[in-house]
Amino acid sequence: MSEVTASPTTEPGSDRPMIEIDHLNKWYGNFHVLRDINLTVTKGERIVICGPSGSGKSTMIRCINHLEEHQQGSIVVNGVPMTNDVKRIEQIRRNVGMVFQHFNLFPHITVLENCCLSQIWVQKKPRAEAEKTAMEYLERVQIADQAQKYPGQLSGGQQQRVAIARALCMRPEVMLFDEPTSALDPEMIKEVLDVMIELAHEGMTMLCVTHEMGFAKTVADRVIFMDQGQIIEEAPPTEFFNNPRSERTQLFLSQILGH
Amino acid sequence: MTDSTFRTEMIEAREAPDQSRGVIGWFRANLFNGPINSIISIVVILLLARLVWPFLEWAVIDADWIGTTRDACTGEGACWVFISARFESIVYGFYPEAARWRVDIVFALLAILVAWLAIPKMPRKKWVALFTLIGFPIIAFVLLVGGMFGLQHVPTRAWGGLMLTLTIAVVGIVGSLPLGIILALGRRSKMPFVKGVCVIFIEFWRGVPLITVLFMASVMLPLFVPGNIDFDKLVRALIGIMFFWSAYMAEVIRSGLQAIGKGQNEAGQALGLGYWQRTGLIILPQALKMVIPGIVNTFIALFKDTSLVLIIGLFDMLAIIRAGLTDSNWLGFSTEGYVFAAAVYWVFCFSMSRYSQYIERRLNTGHKR
Numbered sequence: 001m002s003e004v005t006a007s008p009t010t011e012p013g014s015d016r017p018m019i020e021i022d023h024l025n026k027w028y029g030n031f032h033v034l035r036d037i038n039l040t041v042t043k044g045e046r047i048v049i050c051g052p053s054g055s056g057k058s059t060m061i062r063c064i065n066h067l068e069e070h071q072q073g074s075i076v077v078n079g080v081p082m083t084n085d086v087k088r089i090e091q092i093r094r095n096v097g098m099v100f101q102h103f104n105l106f107p108h109i110t111v112l113e114n115c116c117l118s119q120i121w122v123q124k125k126p127r128a129e130a131e132k133t134a135m136e137y138l139e140r141v142q143i144a145d146q147a148q149k150y151p152g153q154l155s156g157g158q159q160q161r162v163a164i165a166r167a168l169c170m171r172p173e174v175m176l177f178d179e180p181t182s183a184l185d186p187e188m189i190k191e192v193l194d195v196m197i198e199l200a201h202e203g204m205t206m207l208c209v210t211h212e213m214g215f216a217k218t219v220a221d222r223v224i225f226m227d228q229g230q231i232i233e234e235a236p237p238t239e240f241f242n243n244p245r246s247e248r249t250q251l252f253l254s255q256i257l258g259h
Numbered sequence: 260m261t262d263s264t265f266r267t268e269m270i271e272a273r274e275a276p277d278q279s280r281g282v283i284g285w286f287r288a289n290l291f292n293g294p295i296n297s298i299i300s301i302v303v304i305l306l307l308a309r310l311v312w313p314f315l316e317w318a319v320i321d322a323d324w325i326g327t328t329r330d331a332c333t334g335e336g337a338c339w340v341f342i343s344a345r346f347e348s349i350v351y352g353f354y355p356e357a358a359r360w361r362v363d364i365v366f367a368l369l370a371i372l373v374a375w376l377a378i379p380k381m382p383r384k385k386w387v388a389l390f391t392l393i394g395f396p397i398i399a400f401v402l403l404v405g406g407m408f409g410l411q412h413v414p415t416r417a418w419g420g421l422m423l424t425l426t427i428a429v430v431g432i433v434g435s436l437p438l439g440i441i442l443a444l445g446r447r448s449k450m451p452f453v454k455g456v457c458v459i460f461i462e463f464w465r466g467v468p469l470i471t472v473l474f475m476a477s478v479m480l481p482l483f484v485p486g487n488i489d490f491d492k493l494v495r496a497l498i499g500i501m502f503f504w505s506a507y508m509a510e511v512i513r514s515g516l517q518a519i520g521k522g523q524n525e526a527g528q529a530l531g532l533g534y535w536q537r538t539g540l541i542i543l544p545q546a547l548k549m550v551i552p553g554i555v556n557t558f559i560a561l562f563k564d565t566s567l568v569l570i571i572g573l574f575d576m577l578a579i580i581r582a583g584l585t586d587s588n589w590l591g592f593s594t595e596g597y598v599f600a601a602a603v604y605w606v607f608c609f610s611m612s613r614y615s616q617y618i619e620r621r622l623n624t625g626h627k628r
Contacts, residue, residue: 067525086533093531104526108545108624117540118530150624170530 016079018043018174018205019064024073026059026229033059034070035229043173046206048216048237051226052252057209060226061176064207065089065096078173094122097167101179103159105151105166111138112147115166123170130169137165141195157188161195168199175199177208211256217241225249318598329588341592342599345583352419352574358411361402362422368395369429377614379621392433415493419574421603423493427500427565427575428607432558434501439508440547444538446513457509464506469567472499477571496568504561511553515546548622555615559608566604576600 019041026034033056041047049057062068064075066082066089075082077092106114115134119125125133138144141161143154151159160180167175177196181189193215200206200219210216216223216237223240225233225248233240233249244250290300321336324343332338342349351359372391375381403426406412418426445457464472476499477492519542527537547554569578580596583589 065529067528090531090533093529096529098526098529100522100526100529102520102522104520104522106523106526106541106545108548108622118532121536121540122531152624166530 017041017076018045018078019207020074020076021060021064022074022076024060024063024070024075026056026063026068026070026072033229034063037073037231039224039231041174041205041207043205044203045221046200046204046219047208047222047224048220049207049209049224049226050211050213050216050252051232055226056229057226058178061178061207061209064174064176065093065098067098090122094170095173096176097170097172097174098176099160099163099167099178099180101182103151103156103163103183105159105163107151110148110150111143111154111162114151114162115169118166119169133169134165137168138162140168140198141165155188156184157191160184160188160192164192164195164199174205174207177206177210179209179211181210181212213241213257225252227252337595337598338592339595339599341583341589341595345580345589348420348583349576349579350421352423352579353417354413354419354422355411355417358405358413361405361410365399365402366422366425368398369425396433415491418493420579421576423568423573424565424575424577426493427497427568428562430497431500431504431561431565434497435504435508435557435561436554438501438505439512440543442505442509443512443516446509447516460502461506461509464503465510467503469500469503469564470570472503473567473571475499492571493573496571496573500561500565504557507557507560508554511550511557512546514553515548515550516542518549519545548619551615551619551622555611559611562608562611563604576603 017040019039021037021039024034024037025032037060039060049061051057059068063070064077069084078095080088080092080095082088082092105111106117109117112131112134115138116127116130119130119133120127123130135144135147138147141164143158143161143165146154146158146162151162154162164180180196181192184192189212193212196206196208196215197219208215208220220237222234223237224231225240225244225246227248233244233246235245240249241253244253291297317336319336321334323332323334323336323338323340325331326340327344328340329338331340347356347359351362354362372387372395375387376384376391381387401407402410403418404413404415442457442461445453446461448454448457473496476495480490480495523541523545524537527541532540566575566577568575569581574582577600580600584593584596
């Protein structure tokens with residue numbers, strides 16, 4: 001227990017990596033979904049992960065907040081090594097925000113309550129303070145006027161922006177995005193990407209699984225290409241899009257950019 | 260040749276065409292929109308008239324209402340004097356007359372609390388709910404059982420009538436819901452021991468008929484328990500009824516839990532909420548709302564099945580009415596007795612049904628999944 005509480009958060013000037021993934025291996029039964037993943041993310045870095053469906057990209061980022069359990073290798077988030085201890089996992093989750101493909105807002109409570117819930121129950125903030133923080137972030141994703149509505153009354157793009165605000169309310173050190181625009185109509189993709197770009201400019205550490213290559217070109221520090229559970233290529237966006245080295249990457253890029 | 264077309268002005272939204280053309284329009288559209296439907300409608304209306312009218316004649320128009328003895332029953336129709344003459348015992352059973360005010364207080368308190376919780380505008384719901392679950396049972400126990408604070412002790416043998424029916428129903432409903440929730444959660448647990456215990460409990464109680472449970476509770480149990488421990492017969496029946504219905508409740512609630520997408524739990528996890536927080540704040544509110552019809556269905560079944568306790572010698576409302584039929588002064592009024600009993604059960608069950616529909620509408624937050 002003392003070990004858990006004693007783990008330090010990032011002090012200014014510390015250049016310790018925000019996320020360290022070392023030889024991560026994961027199986028679903030006998031199926032080897034993640035194979036020897038090594039990845040280090042420093043504070044403020046923006047990473048875009050792409051790859052064909054079933055390549056393990058979602059599974060990988062879901063391991064970072066233990067929505068998926070891994071069998072081999074290690075994950076260290078903000079200096080806290082991941083174990084199977086529930087307290088430890090919850091400590092890591094408090095520092096890691098996540099945005100899902102299908103938003104996963106809580107449909108039975110209002111937008112405002114969605115944003116307050118974890119502040120009140122996890123961070124133990126008084127309600128008034130939690131609501132203030134929630135309204136701040138709802139303002140930032142430009143949806144404050146919908147605060148009293150229920151998620152079911154909003155459009156997909158609005159719901160996803162609320163989901164981003166909900167995650168930000170916990171003031172996380174890292175944000176994970178799991179295909180945040182894949183379930184949206186084309187007209188709504190932009191409003192969500194705009195919020196994500198703004199967030200990137202503010203220096204948030206971000207890992208985004210996405211097929212929005214425009215987004216990758218504008219904000220990513222590194223683009224990671226995954227296939228068959230492994231990292232095939234890892235490069236800055238200009239290099240990644242102009243001179244992809246592996247044949248598999250070239251094929252993938254030609255398929256998603258070639259129309 | 261294809262011309263390209265384009266629109267310079269947008270079309271304004273218009274009102275929907277009027278489809279309801281008064282009462283006659285409704286009848287024409289729904290009952291008489293064709294020769295076959297017209298014939299079916301007429302036949303059904305005639306049949307209903309043939310059935311309903313004689314019943315009304317018997318129950319209302321030709322009925323005798325006023326009087327105290329059998330001599331008042333002169334008309335062709337029903338003689339409700341049978342009910343009014345025995346009304347006290349139908350409500351209180353064999354509860355001593357001098358102490359019946361205690362039952363009245365409990366009834367009134369229960370009615371006030373239920374109304375308070377059921378009407379949305381009433382303030383301080385949380386405290387009233389807490390009082391209903393903790394304070395009220397203690398007060399009701401003290402008042403009904405007595406034997407303390409100078410109140411005369413009334414053994415449960417003397418309980419009966421509607422009072423006993425309501426006692427069993429309320430205890431059964433209040434007990435089986437939380438127990439059912441715990442069993443449903445336990446059955447979905449990843450811990451093999453917890454899961455195993457819940458599965459065995461549910462499958463055992465669901466697999467035996469309620470009558471068997473009641474017989475076991477009243478006849479068999481005392482054989483296994485040392486003679487000096489005297490379990491009250493009513494308490495044994497209550498525990499049996501609670502366990503039996505909690506197994507049903509658990510399966511109803513489990514179907515609700517199953518319907519909640521995995522994403523809800525994951526979103527809670529990602530926000531750092533613990534198991535009980537996710538369950539209590541996210542999963543259960545949605546799951547319970549979804550299975551309100553099933554829960555109320557179980558409540559209604561429970562309410563009606565309280566009448567089974569008559570086979571172990573507890574005199575609930577139906578048993579009291581049946582006992583009244585054997586009274587030599589009142590032979591031959593069984594129809595009145597059973598119609599009255601049915602009406603009372605129906606009023607309670609129908610109220611529950613309507614209230615559940617109202618709650619469903621009120622809790623609807625417009626989400627599809």
